[in-house]
Amino acid sequence: MAGVRSPRSRQYSPQNQADSSTSANEGEPFGDEAKFFTECRLLQRSVSVVLISLPTPQATSLTSQAQAQQSLVVSSFIGIVQHPAGSISALLLANGLARVVDWHAGFLSSVPEHQGGGMERLRKAEAEGKAARRGHWKSVAAPASDPSAANGSTGASAPGKMKFDGIVSRVWTGDTVSIRVNSASKSDGQEERKVQLSSIRQPRPTDPKFGGLASDARELLRRRLIGKQVHVSIDYVRPKEGDYEAKECVTIKLPTGINVANLLLERGYATVLRHRQGEDRSQDYDMLMATEMK
Structure with missing residues (x-):
């Protein structure tokens, strides 16, 4: 069934x-x-x-x-x-x-x-x-009661504020960006937070068939996000592993309500991760899966 x-x-x-x-x-x-x-x-x-x-x-x-x-x-x-x-x-x-x-x-x-x-x-x-x-x-x-669980998210907690607004200042890859936010602890009143989109994966650049889509995904984000105000919700934090730093995995939405991860899936520039039972995931996981199947 x-x-x-x-x-x-x-x-x-x-x-x-x-x-x-x-x-x-x-x-x-x-x-x-x-x-x-x-x-x-x-x-x-x-x-x-x-x-x-x-x-x-x-x-x-x-x-x-x-x-x-x-x-x-x-x-x-x-x-x-x-x-x-x-x-x-x-x-x-x-x-x-x-x-x-x-x-x-x-x-x-x-x-x-x-x-x-x-x-x-x-x-x-x-x-x-x-x-x-x-x-x-x-x-x-x-x-614990968590509205995000209704969409497949486990509702895992993350340090700091769970939601924030900011301006995208840099696009690193097709699923990782930096966002400039206000910070009272910084001398200039701002700081950059490097975040990764939850529950999606972009093609590996070394992939002989789909590697070229990685640069297309990055260019799409650069055109749509650089200098734009976005709303960010932290879904979970991926812990540090070896040489890889801990990463905040997030859902990013434009002021119009467009989910950035969903936008990449619509263009065929990413795939949805198949999480194990009980594993942390995007608050809009069901929507991402539905988009990928179209």
Whole structure:
């Protein structure tokens, strides 16, 4: 089902039916509960199904090279199952028997809300399950209220002010800029903050096929941002690693409300990072995923 993943239930086979404790087929915590929950509500019931993705065809001699370059390979049908009484996906999430699958945001964005599309309702249902500490959330501390979590952000904290306005003074790369902001601690009353756009990656300059897009992305930001007032929201801080300094990863918006990361994705100058479960991400992550899928 699109947008959610339930824990794996115990699997039985002719070889281990007599011994249900076989470790090779042991299910995940709450997997059996999730399966039983769905069976009770959908088995032998009439439902409507909207297929939004088909399995990726097996590569042939003519298509193997093209498919090898695809960033997303789907091995099963992905769809929305709607019962007249409501969405089973949202019910699973609200009862702590499933988690939201972030990378399905692009698929769900193509389906109207009245047919079960969109991620917002799934995010709200998951937040409800977390707050009530149901299912697999029982052992997890109740999350602090954070509006950014509704879009896929974990709401991670960062030092200093979480939001600020400033003027873009320099473009380093297609995803990193410097912003001049007011600062009482500086003699001239201003300081530069070097920030990186959250949850996107620009092509590597050494990439033989897409490396040229890195300079195009930088030029786009230079034309659209240099000397312009922008609003910045800090999503998370990437810690220092080796010779790389700690980086503030942010969402930058123009006065018109345009998300700069989304602008790069629309032009094909960046890709969205596939974050692991619970990893910090952009406050507009679902929107970025939807744009990339277009």
